[in-house]
Amino acid sequence: MKVLVPLLALAMFSLCTYSYFEFEHHLPYPTLKEVASNYQSYVGERVFIFGTVAGVTEETCVISAGNLNFTIDHIPTRVGDKVEVLGRLGENYRIAVEKVLVYERMSYFMEFCRSLVGAALLAFFFLMYWKFKIKKFKFVGRK
């Protein structure tokens, strides 16, 4: 049994390392880093960005993702909201939007708050039936 723990940990570490080195090669769209390093070669290609709304005018919205600012046509959103944008990259960091999903700032924050409540619920329920024995490094059921 004691052999299993390092083996499993090694397997997990290998999986994470594999993901770290291969992640970008398997993404369907160019990364922000790639776009920033060679912008012109990606003009006309589909991109997917996740960023924060940095500015809104009557005609456009500015989306900040990484160190880049992209412009899209106006959508009903506010500064600080998070957005997922799928679209075609044009000149001057303009994206012709094909699909967009907006997370309102408060709504995004509330998701974390709800998750904290869920975590507390789980901790309460779990610790009601299990306790951790540090010496044995095992959980034992409460009687």
Add this chain to the structure above:
Amino acid sequence: MDWIAHVLTPWIGCKLLQLKLRKLMDREIALVMLGAILPDIVALNYLLQALGIGAERFIMPFHTPVGAALVAAMISLMFPKWKRAFFLLTVGFATHFALDSLLLHADGGMALLFPFNWRWGFQLGLIPPDSWIPAIITIIIAACLLSALTKSAICALRIPHLTKSRAAHVSASFCVPSFRKTANRRRAPSTECRD
């Protein structure tokens, strides 16, 4: 999807299953619930991002079935019956992926076949990730179920012809352990709950 929905969904499922499967104990349900949030270890990435560390690429495998299974295997070794614990944690993280498959994204999604295939997707696109709906639905169902179980546990204690073991089982299906202690006590018959 938030953790309220992730934690309560397996609780609801297990509690309903418990009515049929007497062997399923509350402490085992707690393990299923724990398993249900295992893939969201990736949420650590938010914390790391706040510290200026970009670990998304490294941490991604935790939100895949293979990665979650490895984590479940490691955690299960910390429990007395590790095979049973692993099974319960696996059921838990399966519910996680089932719920996450309902989510809506502009594109992409989960890489369920990682590391064998890097296909991103597997989303039905029904619910926005920040939606309150799953949490509200699960809270309502859980509250109704808890109320029904509480009522049946109280009734079980009052019905005279109920055997000791049956009474203990019904009261054990209610989540508060103190009820178990009182379950074995025979109470005077009451006409209120016989219907």
